Amino acid sequence: MNLKSLIVPMAVLWMATAQAADFNVVSKSQINGSFSSAQFANAMGCTGENLSPHVAWQGAPQGTKSYVVTIYDPDSTGSGWWHWVVANIPASVTELKEGAGSEGGAMPQGALAVRGDNGMPGYAGICPPAGQTHNYVITVHALKVEKLDLPPHVTPAMLGFMTLDTGLDKATLTIKGGPQPKDGLAKLQATGATLGTERKQVPGSTRQYTQVEIDNPYAAPDWFPDQHASMPKLVSHGDGGKVQACASCHLASGLGHPESGNLAGLPQSYLVRQLAEYKSRIRFEPSPMHAMASAMSEQQMQEVSAYFSSLKPARSSRVEEAGMVPQTAIHPSLRMRQVVSDAGMEPIDGRLIEVPEFPERVEMRDPNAGFVAYVPLGSIALGKTLATEGGGRTIPCMACHGEHLKGTAEVPRLAGLSPDYVLRQLQAFKSGDRHGAQAPQMKPAVENLSVADMIAISAYVGMLDSNLSRSLLPSLHPE
Missing domain, CATH: 3.90.280.10 (PEBP-like)
Incomplete structure (x- = not known):
């Protein structure tokens, strides 16, 4: 019917x-x-x-x-x-x-x-x-x-x-x-035209934006246009409907945030495949990517993927082992954890906690703001054993992800990715939420891993230098 x-x-x-x-x-x-x-x-x-x-x-x-x-x-x-x-x-x-x-x-x-x-x-x-x-x-x-x-x-x-x-x-x-206003910015302005009018600027950039402009999902801020090639329209502005500007979440640098993923330098064929799997719901996760991918043509998928693949890979998080961590809460609009001011410390209790180093700059989509991922004591050493040797309960990551975990022509790098993001993907492969073309290879790798094991692997790969041409930004080490 x-x-x-x-x-x-x-x-x-x-x-x-x-x-x-x-x-x-x-x-x-x-x-x-x-x-x-x-x-x-x-x-x-x-x-x-x-x-x-x-x-x-x-x-x-x-x-x-x-x-x-x-x-x-x-x-x-x-x-x-x-x-x-x-x-x-x-x-x-x-x-x-x-x-x-x-x-x-x-x-x-x-x-x-x-x-x-x-x-x-x-x-x-x-x-x-x-x-x-x-x-x-x-x-x-x-x-x-x-x-x-x-x-x-x-x-x-x-x-x-x-x-x-x-x-x-x-x-x-x-x-x-419906209907909705003709573009996302009009909707934002209709609900608060006088809010967020102060012009902002991030360190090292000559550009200025208001917070309303920064938050517009159909016009991503581009703080450093001289550091990358010209962005395709879908990357910079989306289509005004289902497809938001890709750079609004993944940033013009491709580094993204823990909730969205670091795409910089990943193989174009891999990125195209992920979009196709989002479109078909084979890759299933809490994400607006299903709706956006379903509205994209094959040519648009290729153009978007080619752009992010051309960017220089770099890591945007540092990893720190800790027994105690700052108390955190989920930001109401950014879909990520942030430290709660004056709330004190609490035991890490076997968790992975990744938060912005500079929350205001992250809210401005500054690609150089950086994150810190707190992990339980001993995680990095355990992660190294599991990732490089298998530890008797998994397949060494380098078997598929290449030397130093920097990826191959078809398989994405793990080095330098957000530990929070990597952990979510490992859990999704284990639960069956990710069951695309490469899932059969991942299933035996994760089926015997505990949550502590997956956190350890995420911590180890997150601390590796992903770059082949660009070192960790000084802003990630405020000390």
């Missing part, structure tokens, strides 16, 4: 009802048939509140023992986009309050949030491309079983298949979303 045909007229009242005569679903989170700004994402050029919508239902068939609730965008590029998927909702529940599926929200006891197409469990706010209106289909499935036995990392598609045998009935409601 074509989901677009499920659109129904909205009532004049604050609620809208689905087309089913008995089993129906309603929502207060709409105005004249469209979602309010609260349901929009606070990312990808949208500046909403990322609140899951209110969903209520009635008239479920006799024998209903549980529910599944989903929100799906059939108008999204490719195979559509799953924004919210919740399984195992008890039969006694007939309402999810606004914000229940968002961070800090209260879900019914026993309910299970399934990963959506952003790679994260929980609600992912809507954000249609600039100037477009999409239809968002809310579906409530009534099931004849109390609980679905879901495998780890179950996908929305697999969950949908499982409801075929267990479903009694379903009710749907379609609410529109």
Whole structure:
């Protein structure tokens, strides 16, 4: 059935009802048939509140023992986009309050949030491309079983298949979303035109930007244009819709941040392959890359990859073993940890903690700002043993990643990459979230590694000099 045909007229009242005569679903989170700004994402050029919508239902068939609730965008590029998927909702529940599926929200006891197409469990706010209106289909499935036995990392598609045998009935409601302003900067300015107007400058650069300009996902700051080739349009500005400026996260230098990855000097063929795997969802992780890759042509993938491959490799983090570390918290918009001022120290407790050396400069996307990765005592020596010899429980990294772990024509370097980023990739290979073309080679390498082992390997490779032509920047050693 074509989901677009499920659109129904909205009532004049604050609620809208689905087309089913008995089993129906309603929502207060709409105005004249469209979602309010609260349901929009606070990312990808949208500046909403990322609140899951209110969903209520009635008239479920006799024998209903549980529910599944989903929100799906059939108008999204490719195979559509799953924004919210919740399984195992008890039969006694007939309402999810606004914000229940968002961070800090209260879900019914026993309910299970399934990963959506952003790679994260929980609600992912809507954000249609600039100037477009999409239809968002809310579906409530009534099931004849109390609980679905879901495998780890179950996908929305697999969950949908499982409801075929267990479903009694379903009710749907379609609410529109959009349009958005024609570009990300317009949206940012519309929500705070007077904010961030002070012009800023990073050490060594002659350029100046306001914080609003720096944060515009469709016009990445370029502090040192003389240090790299001309950027392709997608790298510098994106496409004004699904594809944000690549340099907004990965920086014009390609060094990126721990949450986005250091791409400088990686093989072009490898980068193209990663974009293709994001597009096909073979590489699956909490990232906007799935949506962006799905909107890119093969030629654009080649152009973007060629640019980052041409950049000089360098490391942007230093590694420090420690028993005690500063207390940290996740930055509300930068998706990375930062030290909490005057909060004191705490035991590292077997963790890897990577934070900016100069938070203000990192927020300005200064490629020379640098990070420090704190790791448990003894990690570097253990990591060296595992990476170079295998330690009896893994394959030496150099077997595939080349001498000194600086990569080959097809395999990426490990030397100098962010330890936090490397750790996430090792965990993703072990969990099965990364199962692309090179996953079969990685699976035996990680299957016997503990978290401590993976932290140790990440620490060791992160401290290696990735450069073949550029040494570690002095700013990374403030002492």
